[in-house]
Each structure stands twice: as structure tokens, then as C-alpha cells.
Amino acid sequence: MWSLSLMLKMIMLPTILSAAAVRLWNVYVTSSRDVTWHLPLPPGHFGIPFIGESFYMLFFRNLYLQRKRNAYGNIYVTHLFGNPTVRVCGAEYVRRILRGENTLVETQWPLSTRLLLGEGSLSHARGLDHTVKKKALLKAFSSDALSSYVPVIQQITRKYIQQWIVRGRVSVCEEMKTLNFELALRVLLGADLAAAEQRRLTHVFETFMWNLFCLPLDMPGSGLRKGRDARNKLLAVIDEIIKTRQTQAPFEDRNSVLGYIQAAERAGSYTHEEVKNLCLELLFAGHGTTSSAGCSLVYYLAKRCDVREKVIAELQAHGLLGVGCDHVTLQQLNQLSYVNNVVKEVLRISAPIPGGFRRALQTFEIGGYQVPKGWSVTYDIHSTHGISGCSCDPAAFNPDCWNQASTPVAYMPFGGGRRSCAGKDLARIMLKVFVVEHVRGCSVRLLNERTRFQTFPMPYPTDGMPVNVTCL
Numbered sequence: 001m002w003s004l005s006l007m008l009k010m011i012m013l014p015t016i017l018s019a020a021a022v023r024l025w026n027v028y029v030t031s032s033r034d035v036t037w038h039l040p041l042p043p044g045h046f047g048i049p050f051i052g053e054s055f056y057m058l059f060f061r062n063l064y065l066q067r068k069r070n071a072y073g074n075i076y077v078t079h080l081f082g083n084p085t086v087r088v089c090g091a092e093y094v095r096r097i098l099r100g101e102n103t104l105v106e107t108q109w110p111l112s113t114r115l116l117l118g119e120g121s122l123s124h125a126r127g128l129d130h131t132v133k134k135k136a137l138l139k140a141f142s143s144d145a146l147s148s149y150v151p152v153i154q155q156i157t158r159k160y161i162q163q164w165i166v167r168g169r170v171s172v173c174e175e176m177k178t179l180n181f182e183l184a185l186r187v188l189l190g191a192d193l194a195a196a197e198q199r200r201l202t203h204v205f206e207t208f209m210w211n212l213f214c215l216p217l218d219m220p221g222s223g224l225r226k227g228r229d230a231r232n233k234l235l236a237v238i239d240e241i242i243k244t245r246q247t248q249a250p251f252e253d254r255n256s257v258l259g260y261i262q263a264a265e266r267a268g269s270y271t272h273e274e275v276k277n278l279c280l281e282l283l284f285a286g287h288g289t290t291s292s293a294g295c296s297l298v299y300y301l302a303k304r305c306d307v308r309e310k311v312i313a314e315l316q317a318h319g320l321l322g323v324g325c326d327h328v329t330l331q332q333l334n335q336l337s338y339v340n341n342v343v344k345e346v347l348r349i350s351a352p353i354p355g356g357f358r359r360a361l362q363t364f365e366i367g368g369y370q371v372p373k374g375w376s377v378t379y380d381i382h383s384t385h386g387i388s389g390c391s392c393d394p395a396a397f398n399p400d401c402w403n404q405a406s407t408p409v410a411y412m413p414f415g416g417g418r419r420s421c422a423g424k425d426l427a428r429i430m431l432k433v434f435v436v437e438h439v440r441g442c443s444v445r446l447l448n449e450r451t452r453f454q455t456f457p458m459p460y461p462t463d464g465m466p467v468n469v470t471c472l
């Protein structure tokens with residue numbers, strides 16, 4: 001009898017203490033709302049003390065977000081990566097956040113991301129500093145600059161497709177990462193590294209990317225420590241590339257993004273340290289995202305023969321199939337409206353960036369709730385894309401939806417407002433070239449028809465997506 005009551009105490013006491021700690025934590029975080037405002041906080045809760053709901057978000061993202069939306073709707077509170085957070089979904093509310101840059105909100109990525117990308121990076125620059133830096137960078141994505149990148153993008157993409165055919169069986173995930181890393185090195189940094197070095201760096205980059213969102217604890221074995229080690233290795237390589245370029249192609253190279261950035265450095269828009277950080281940021285922003293979209297493209301083109309056939313018909317109609325039509329120009333790419341729809345639809349249904357992070361500059365109202373000054377605000381692209389706002393089924397892959405008068409209104413794969421993606425035009429070109437070279441070069445069969453995609457930090461096939469590749 002005595003031992004039974006002791007056992008009950010041993011089980012119940014920790015349960016009661018934990019429940020009390022969670023309750024106190026929720027009261028504590030709630031008390032940081034703006035008491036001068038009469039509007040309530042959005043519904044929701046703040047998880048467990050200090051950790052909040054970060055673990056659910058990292059490890060059960062889809063389920064977690066779905067449950068939250070089912071329970072609370074498009075606006076709710078939570079506690080993520082060390083900050084009380086208001087999470088916003090749905091075109092109307094997300095646009096309000098995106099357009100409110102510098103007035104309602106400013107950028108604020110989690111501390112781990114800031115530490116790993118470096119404080120000088122564009123994503124973390126604010127106000128006038130951000131405007132000046134972004135203006136300088138956007139010169140590297142002008143129409144003339146983009147035209148000059150197309151031949152190298154095409155040449156590298158084609159090389160990979162041919163290697164796939166020779167090998168017959170490949171893991172798409174691995175291949176897309178290597179292909180897009182080579183594209184990023186060549187187009188962004190103008191660097192042509194040996195295959196072995198490139199493979200090594202792809203893995204270092206992988207470590208860097210996986211640890212960008214982690215608890216900000218710098219100790220042996222922690223995510224932050226691994227991310228920092230990877231960052232140092234990558235910065236050393238970037239430094240080497242910059243030095244080599246300075247001796248080999250001093251000041252004149254405009255066939256890579258780095259050429260434009262170095263011009264901006266000479267004009268005083270960036271310091272040398274910032275140039276290195278920006279290169280790292282562009283490699284991160286430009287290679288993981290396009291690899292993820294590339295995997296989704298292969299998946300949908302393999303699954304949907306009807307879509308593939310329509311792409312082939314379009315290429316034929318534009319004289320881009322058969323002997324003697326090897327090269328494709330920016331102008332031709334811009335005329336391929338169905339290819340454009342395929343890329344658009346992939347970026348809708350499988351958006352590489354799930355959302356963005358902001359901080360409230362002042363207390364403001366959204367959807368009848370208050371967002372207190374100083375709190376984090378995250379906007380959700382994935383869930384927003386799941387609400388199409390037109391006659392098409394948001395869960396179905398349907399490139400033709402973009403031909404209809406009522407195209408999806410909730411579409412924002414590249415964010416929006418002042419913070420919209422700097423490399424969006426380059427990304428679209430890389431993906432369109434991939435569709436063209438892929439469809440006219442080979443045919444792909446999925447070896448696992450039930451391939452599933454994880455969604456965090458980006459959509460990637462969980463099994464690596466093994467496929468059989470045959471020549472057309």
C-alpha cells in the first residue's frame with residue numbers, strides 16, 4: 001500500500017510540476033503583450049518553457065502546422081527559436097506583412113541563421129543599408145547579365161543530363177544538389193572547381209544548410225558548432241576564389257554575379273568582408289532552393305506524361321527539338337509559355353522556401369488581433385499556396401491553371417515587397433533551362449512511385465528519388 005502511494009507520488013509529482021511550469025511559461029510569455037492595446041493576442045499557446053514549440057516545428061513540421069491551422073485558423077501565436085511569435089498565413093495577411101517592411105516589421109531571422117550567414121549579409125541588412133546593397137546586387141540580375149549566364153547554365157545542365165543517361169540509374173536528389181552547386185559556383189562566383197573538390201564542398205554546404213535553423217548553443221557537437229565549422233571552410237574557399245579571380249580576371253569579368261559584386265565593392269556599397277558573406281549567402285540562397293525545385297520538376301514530369309508531352313509539343317513548335325537547335329537564348333526561353341507554367345506550378349505546389357521571419361517594429365493589428373512590438377512574425381508560404389483562391393484544386397499539380405482567367409491569387413514563392421528574392425529571375429531561368437534540357441534529352445522513370453517529400457528546411461524526396469534514365 002505504502003509503495004503504491006509512493007509510486008503514485010513519483011508519477012504524479014513530476015506531471016503536476018511540468019504542467020505548472022508550462023502554465024507559468026504561457027502566462028509569462030502572454031504578459032509581454034502590449035497592455036496599452038485593447039485587442040487580444042491571436043489564439044494559440046507557447047509550448048514548453050524556453051524551447052517553446054521549436055522541436056515540433058523542426059521534426060513534425062507538416063503535422064504541427066496542419067494542427068495549428070485547424071485549431072486556430074490563419075493567425076496564431078507560438079514560441080519558435082527563442083522568440084514569442086505570431087504566425088501568419090493566407091494571401092491577404094501575408095501581403096500585409098510583406099508590404100509592411102520598415103514600417104510594421106523588419107527582417108529578423110533566428111539567431112542561429114544570423115550567426116551562420118554573417119551579420120553583413122543582405123538578408124539581415126536593414127533600412128537604407130539594405131536598399132543600397134540590394135540595388136547594387138540587382139545589377140547582376142539585369143536582362144543583359146541574365147542573357148550572358150544562359151549559355152553556361154545550358155552547357156552545365158546538358159552535361160549532367162548526358163551523364164545521367166550514361167549511368168542509367170541515378171539518385172535525383174544527390175544529382176540536383178551537385179548540378180545546382182556547380183551552376184551556383186560558375187554563375188555566381190565564376191569558379192570552375194575540380195569534380196572532387198566540388199563534391200567535398202557540396203557536403204560541407206549540406207552541413208551548413210541543415211544547421212542554419214538550430215538552437216543558438218555553441219558547444220561541441222551542437223548544430224551551431226557544426227554550422228560554424230562548415231561556414232569557416234566555405235569562407236576559406238570563397239576567399240581563395242576571390243583572390244584567384246583578382247589575379248586572373250582583374251575587374252573586367254561581367255559573366256558572373258561576383259563580377260558585379262566586386263564592382264559594387266569598388267563603388268563602396270560592400271566591404272571586402274561583406275562580399276565574402278554575400279557570396280556565401282548567394283550560394284546558400286541560390287543552390288538549395290533551385291535543387292529542391294529541380295527535384296520537384298523531375299518528380300512531376302515523370303509522374304505526368306500529359307505535362308511532359310505538352311512541353312515536347314511546345315519545344316517542337318518553337319523549333320527547339322531535333323538536330324541543329326542545340327542552343328537556347330533568353331529570348332526563346334521567355335517565349336515558352338507552357339514551360340513557364342510548369343515552373344510556376346512547381347514553385348506553387350512545392351515552394352522551396354516555406355516562409356520568412358520578421359520582427360514587429362511597433363504594435364499593430366492584423367485580422368482583429370494585436371501583434372506586440374518586438375515579437376517575431378513569421379509568414380507561411382506553404383500553407384498560403386494551399387489556398388488557391390481560384391477554380392483549380394490547390395492540392396493538384398496543374399500547369400494549365402495558369403492559363404485560366406482566374407489564376408491562383410495566393411502565389412508568393414519568392415516572397416514580396418522590398419525583401420522579395422533578389423535572384424528570382426536567375427532561378428526561373430535555371431529551372432526553365434532544366435525543363436528544356438531534361439525533356440529533350442532524356443526520359444525518367446521513378447523507381448519508387450510512392451516517393452514522399454520532407455518539407456523542412458526545404459522540400460526534398462526522403463528516399464533521394466532513385467530513377468532510371470534513358471535517352472529519348
Ligand code: HEM
Pocket residue numbers: 107122123124134188281282285286287289290293347351352353355356357412413414415416418419420421422423424426427
Ligand atoms: C527557386 C528558387 C528560389 C526561391 C523559391 C527563393 C525564394 C526566396 C524568398 C521567399 C525570399 C524572401 C525571404 C524573406 O521574405 O525574408 C528570398 C530572398 C532572397 N533570395 Fe531567393 N529564392 C530562390 C532562388 C534564389 C537565387 C538563385 C538567388 C541568388 C543567386 C537568391 C537570392 C536571394 C537573396 C539574396 C534574398 C534576400 C533578399 C533581401 O533580403 O532583400 N534566391 N528568396
